Structure formats: structure tokens, C-alpha cells
Amino acid sequence: MLWTTAIPVDSVDVNLGKGEAVLDFQDVPLTDWQTIPNSLNPTHPLGSAPATLSLLMRWKHVGRRIEFKDPVVGFKGLFLENSATVAATARTPSQNFELVTNPATTVTHFAQVGHDHNGHFF
Numbered sequence: 874m875l876w877t878t879a880i881p882v883d884s885v886d887v888n889l890g891k892g893e894a895v896l897d898f899q900d901v902p903l904t905d906w907q908t909i910p911n912s913l914n915p916t917h918p919l920g921s922a923p924a925t926l927s928l929l930m931r932w933k934h935v936g937r938r939i940e941f942k943d944p945v946v947g948f949k950g951l952f953l954e955n956s957a958t959v960a961a962t963a964r965t966p967s968q969n970f971e972l973v974t975n976p977a978t979t980v981t982h983f984a985q986v987g988h989d990h991n992g993h994f995f
Contacts (some may be wrong), residue, residue, distance in 0.1 A: 878903055887986060892935035892953035894986045900925045905965040924965040929976070932957045932986045939987075950989030957984035 884898040905924035906912030934956045942949035960976040 889951070889953070889986065889988055892933065892938075892955050892986060894930075894932040896928060896930040899927045901927070905968065905970075922965050922967045924963060926964075927962040929960040930957060932984050944995075946991075947995040948989065948991045949995065950987050952985050952987035952989075954983070954985050957981045 878901060880898045880901055885894070885896055887894040903924045903926050905922045906917060907919045907921070911917055911919040911921075932955050935953045936956070937954040939952045939954065940950070941952065958976040959974060959979045959981065961972070961974045963972045964970065
């Protein structure tokens, strides 16, 4: 799955002090391009179909705190490694397609929330 779209600003809630964050949105309209090569091809030979995505991601349970600073590159940040759960529903009605994940069985191998400064803001 490859997508980029704007989501409502109130879909994100971060509490860096606790190392927790939530990303939650419902039925955001997307375009299903069927394959990654088709999505990257400007002529989209396979066509496309309207789709929606609902997503609930939760990051919590801080395991490790990492502070990083590189003045030569102009980058610094505070990053908190933790765990995450993911519940997603993707639908492409015209293709009779629905994908629903189960957060109880979805495995995340790495999760992190953080705050960084770079470039002009360093």
C-alpha cells in the first residue's frame, strides 16, 4: 500500500512526555492504483478506483530514550522507542475489496515517537 493524503489536524495526538501518540482517522478518501508500478506510472495503464482508509495507531510503553545531536549535519532530536498497535480498514467498493487488520495480532517490530529539529530550525 502506498498513499499520501492530507488528514484532519485533530487526527493526531502526541504526548512526548509520556512517550505516547495516537493517529486516528475514519474513511479518508484515497485512490486505489492496484499496484505500486501502476501508481508510479504517469499513464496509470491499469486505471484506478476510489477507496477509503480508516486507521487507528497507538504508540505507548517507552522502552528506551534516545537523544541525538549532530551540529555538522544540523540535526538533533529526542526519540522514544516504544510499542505500537495498528488497526486499519481499507475499502475499494468497486473492486469488492476490504482489508481489515486485527490489532491483537498485528506485529510491530519497531515503534518510535519523537521530536526533531533540523535545517533552519536547528
